[in-house]
Amino acid sequence: MGVAPPGPSGGARRHLPAGTAAHGPYSVDVGPATAGWGHAALRVLPLPPGGHHTYDTGDSEWIVLPLSGGCTVTADGRTFRLTGRPGVFHSVTDFAxxxxxxxxxxxxxxxxRFALAGARCERRLPARYGPADAVPVELRGTGTCSRQVNNFAAADTFDCDRLIAVEVLTPGxxxxxxxxxKHDEERPGEESLLEEIYHFEIAPHDGTPGFGYHRVSPSGHGRxxxxxxxxxxxxxxxxPDGWHGPSIAAPGHDMYYLNVMAGPGAERAWLIRDHPDHAWVRATWPGRPADPRLPRYSAPGPTPPDHRAPAP
Structure with a gap:
């Protein structure tokens, strides 16, 4: 995997601007060796028309998720045709x-462009197709805290050994x-120990590039x-640790991020603890409406059988 630029203290940097985590065929290549942790990985693979790329999964499980365009994925003697999508702000996508x-x-x-979300794991599960119409689309929060979550590989929606991955869309x-x-301690029934990767796309406004802000603050655990x-x-x-949030989208620029999470716990679960100074916010949500700009889109209709089944 690629080598993330060193941070001020010589360790892996935590913010990797576009292009700085590129390696070989990947525009982003982050994994345990470069992040300095044990499990989570993300690669972003751009392919030209007619292009292809072959890699070995090694000790990790992976999900191939189209960010834009469609593809075929061949593994274990099976080929899956992914319809994909024009872009992350357009629709939910199928995956493999x-x-x-x-x-x-x-x-x-x-x-x-295709995201390869990975995690070191122990079990070897079968290669499978994930249809777009089976992806749960959730609206979370209310008012200016509203966002859309595409739970394509959440802990309770798709079976993996260690990998948890979702997409989040935040209106400008x-x-x-x-x-x-945070989720940087193993507290049975209360909190999971999970490493996390955020990969951002920011929608332009009238051709002008956008931006946002992301905060991680010390929790007293880990680093x-x-x-x-x-x-x-x-x-x-x-x-790797800490209280994370908010992720703030600049007005006029919708924000997308892909979350990739994995950890060492015996149970594959997303258990979090809210910051005690701000946990009250969640209690204000019940009964109040979400931002009317959401959902940005919903899951499509049933996937055609020739896509749902592996090709011969």
């Missing part, structure tokens, strides 16, 4: 799960990942990560 210890080929007739001017929360980052399209943020 590929297990550890296999060779994978991603090929795209029309070209596109809103706050998400709020109230600030006491302390970060305030201005994030732009293609940036990546690593969260």
């Amino acid at each position: 799960y590929v297990p550890r210890e296999t060779r994978v080929t991603v090929a795209s007739r029309g070209g596109g 001017g809103n706050w998400s990942s709020y109230p600030p929360h 006491n990560t302390d970060l305030v980052a201005e994030v732009r399209d293609g940036d990546t943020v690593l969260v």
Whole structure:
């Protein structure tokens, strides 16, 4: 995997501006070796029309998720055709799960960009297709705290060994990942120990690039990560520990981020603890409406059988 630039103290940087985590064929290449942690990984693979890429999964499970365009994914003697989407602000997408210890080929007739979300794992689960129409679309929060969550590989929606991954869309001017929360301790039934990656896309406004802000503050556990980052399209943020949030979208610029999480716990679960100074915010949500700009989109209709089934 690629090598993240060193931070001020010589360790891995936590904010990786677009292009700074590129390596080989990947525009983003972050994993345990470069992040300095044990499990979570993210690669972003751009392919030209007619392009293809083959890689070995090694000791990790992976989900191939189209960010733009469609592709075929071949693994374990099976080929899955992913319809994909024009872009992350356009629709939910289908995806493919590929297990550890296999060779994978991603090929795209029309070209596109494809996220490879990974996690070191123990079990070898079967390669599978994830249809877009089965992705739960959740509206979370109210008012200016409203956001949309596409739970394509949440802990309770799609079976993986260690990997948890979701997409979040935040309308311009809103706050998400709020109230600030953490998952940097293993507290049975209360909190999971999970590493987390945020990968951002920011919608332009009338052709003008946008931006947002992301905060991670020390929790007293782990490395006491302390970060305030201005994030732009293609940036990546690593969260090994700490209270994280808010992620703030600038007015006029919708924000997308892909969350990739994994950890060492025996139970694959997303259990969080809200920051005690801000936990009251969540109690104001019941019975109040979400931002009327949401949902940005819903899950599509049933996936055609020739896409749902693996190709011969």
